[in-house]
Amino acid sequence: MTVKDYGSSSQSTQPTNVQVIAPATLNAGYTFDAVYEGNTFTVTVPDGGVVKGQRFIVPFIPTAEATIMEASLLPLNSPNTRGNGMGEDSIPTGVWRDALCDCCKFGPCHPSFLTACLCKPIIIAQLLTRMKMTWLAQRTRFRNTNTNLSDSRTEIDQRWKNTFRNIILVSVIFCVLVMVVVPAPQLDPTDPNAYDELSDAEKKAYFINSSINSSLSALLGFYFFYLMVQLRATLRHVYSIPEEKCLFLYCGGNPSDGICGSGDGNRLCSAGVPVGVEDVCCVLFCPLCTTSQMARHTVDYEYRSATCCNSVGVTKYMDDEAYEGIENGVGEGSVLVV
Incomplete structure (x- = not known):
């Protein structure tokens, strides 16, 4: 092999x-x-x-x-290892816990699915907090040292504790801006001449408000898109999950380098890990399924109770659960290519 x-x-x-x-x-x-x-x-x-x-x-x-x-x-929790004495609530490595389209695995009323559908900022903030990342998708808990095989990272700060609060604040400020400060102007949809009937001053105000509103919406959309890409790349790196799809888009390049290279010193990769084409495609074309899959991977909802109302989306969550086993010999970035 x-x-x-x-x-x-x-x-x-x-x-x-x-x-x-x-x-x-x-x-x-x-x-x-x-x-x-x-x-x-x-x-x-x-x-x-x-x-x-x-x-x-x-x-x-x-x-x-x-x-x-x-x-x-490896502390796996997959069909290959169930019943062999490993922990039931461990996070799988090498493969995703379940498929991308298993969004309704726990039913359409499950908190992880509802937040992914109805309030994406909440579940993204919860996932970033689980992975100890900031609201700018920076990994703050550890840095690579490569000095100890069984513990390749060193704790550096705890900014991740403010991630949930910061993302919710960003979302609230955005809503206030687009709904109160610069709301999108509304015209009568049944009147085809509604815009032509506006005065020059009204047309100018309409153009300015529409431009600002659209720009703010695009900026927020890109912000969450960026967070999700960095988050998915981080999960793949930490849990040693190789890309399986979209590899042809590398056009002969090395998939292990990702589209942002190794991430070291690259400002486009704030998480400091290789971002793959698969990460971008999944977030771009199927954000709901991607977010829900990341939530299910980092917590086994068969054994844990989900909630919408805290910073990690699960009850009785320990700070280091997402990295349990990673410090005990499972090296980040070691991925099987089959």
Whole structure:
């Protein structure tokens, strides 16, 4: 099998986390060969064994000769790992928890679906808060250090705690501006000559108000579009989910670099992770399904109660739930390419 690292810039002296998919149900201690960037190395099945299709992390260090690498299991909650002793409420890695169009999986009255349909700012703010990102889609909780394989990030600040409040304030200010300060002028739709009957001053005011109102609406729309793209790219990076669709749009380029490169130093990628074509297409053409899928992925609603009225959209939520397991050996950006 062949595996490839997603969005990483590994050096020869630094280990690269490579995600491997079990070719069969294997007992602990069983070994098999895997290939990474042309280097064949031996993987040892970790304690507890693996089932066919299960994904686990191997810390690969480039060497001239094949090296036996000790693997670590991923905390998956997928059909491949249910019943094998892993936590029921863990967040899947390597794959999405469910399909893009499973919006009504928990019924049309589920809070995550209702907020995605009726009040997108709320669910976006909740998702950003879960992922500890700011209202500008910056990842503030951690920064990459690459000094410790089992904990590749260091806490830097807690600006994410104001994300929900800030996004709600932005939305309220926008509503006040477009509805009260510069409302869109209304003409009688039944009168085809309504505009021509306006005076020059009224036509000028109509043009100015319409332009300002349209510009504000476009600006807010782009703002939430940008947040969703950065958010989806971050989820894929943190949970090691490779792109599956729209790969032909790279036109021969490397999908692991994304359309914003690695994100490092790129102001277009405030989250600091590679943004893929799939991220843009999903948000552009199916924002409701995309938002709902991200909500379902970061919380298992089969075991948790959803709510519309708090900053994370779920009851009894711990601050680090979205990153549980990531700090314990699951390397960010290590993605299986099958």
